[in-house]
Amino acid sequence: MATKLTKAEQTRRTRRAILDRARQLFASQGYAATGTEEIIQELGITRGALYHQFKGGKQAVFEAVVEEAYSEMTTHITSQIHMGEADWEQLVQAALACLELAQQSDLRQIVFIDAPAVLAVETLVQFDQYGFGLLQEAIQRMVKQGQLDVVDAEGFSHVLNGALNELAAWVAQSPDSTRLQTAQDLVKDLLEKHRAM
Template structure:
């Protein structure tokens, strides 16, 4: 249609089309059940374009997940303004995480297929660097550097898991208010000593 487009423009458009089509199909059918022919048809490009921009199917999946994790992290940072007191920021960030993860398909991408396809380590390097870090900093801000009978690092990991399953439950149809309340209750009991 456009008679002339610069090379970077073409490449960016193709990349974006692939990422969007892949994201939709990965959410609808899962990673394993989505074939690269399907993806390129949906993106209106060819498999050649896919393998030109991405090393393989998994690399495309990784790129989709990095975008998604960044979107989640952005939504959290939006509410975790530094002018809030630590405890309020922690609660606000917690609720923001659950809201961000309630975008349809995000739990499947980041919490179900992600760990299986990229490994529980590979996924950790993607979003633990983003979302779970806010939690760790929030806990440390409330509890102080070396406080209690438990390791902050370990407790961060455990609470992060609880957050994730709360998000899964909510997407699966559970009452959001019920799980948000339970989650906030859990966090507050952990920081109760401070």
């Protein structure tokens, strides 16, 4: 005999289904071309159910999709860091992994093209808070160890984060595969210029 789902579990499953479908549509056709009717059409739910889960409608759904994507990106970047290697190599690996994400098909459209156009800067900063915190900790540690020569550790964290965000957006704007390599070379060059000898 099948177990009857609790109200909370039904709600959780509905929310998950909306997010998964919306992410698929936002990634394949972009935010502007995706309507709420299209999101719910294949799910067998009403527009009211979508608005119950996401009070702000399509934009609220998109914001939740972007928030999840940022979390996945941070997890991916940290997974690319090889523990046991020197802090310098770990920082370079993390920076290069960040840029590689701009060429992943679903993230490319959602995070690097649509999110800056649709969501407030403050919202994106909030989503990036954990990842930026990890970057800042790494830079502060390397400055204290004498591996990085910068005017200010916190300020340089913002410089590197800004460079990564802008270069990732630049990589995402073109299918040209050489663009990623150029962006990675630019970041490596920026870091090398501040490496303490």
